[in-house]
Amino acid sequence: QVQLVESGGGLVQAGGSLRLSCAASGGTFTRYTMGWFRQAPGKEREFVAAINWGAGRAYADSVKGRFTISRDNAGNTVFLQMNSLKPEDTAVYYCARGPLFGGAEATPAQYNSWGQGTQVTVSS
DSSP states (O other), X not given: OOEEEEEOOEEEEXXXXXXXXXXXXXXXXXXXXXXXXXXXTTSOOEEEXXXXXXXXXXXXXXXXXXXXXXXXXXXXXXXXEEOSOOGGGOEEEEEEEEEETOXXXXXXXXXXXXXXXXXXXXXX
């Protein structure tokens, strides 16, 4: 069973940057789609970004041009570089493992392993 541990969250002013990391252990990493999702208080969990086994990427419209997802297969780690942060980016950010040899999936139901989340707070 894969375990996912997120890190890198914190408090940042609007316009600032953060880099989230998600370390995977206990399971296969390289051939799986990896995704980032977020959930703000009182809202449903929403897709942020995904990267598949072939480095194909997908982004939510709200983060395109500001966020970049990448992966280090040797280190079993996926990253989310977040630039030009806005107060509306405030949420708990979750890392998840999706399908084997899948696309850059945006639907939470296609992910079966989730981390515990890391809080990102952007002040105005």
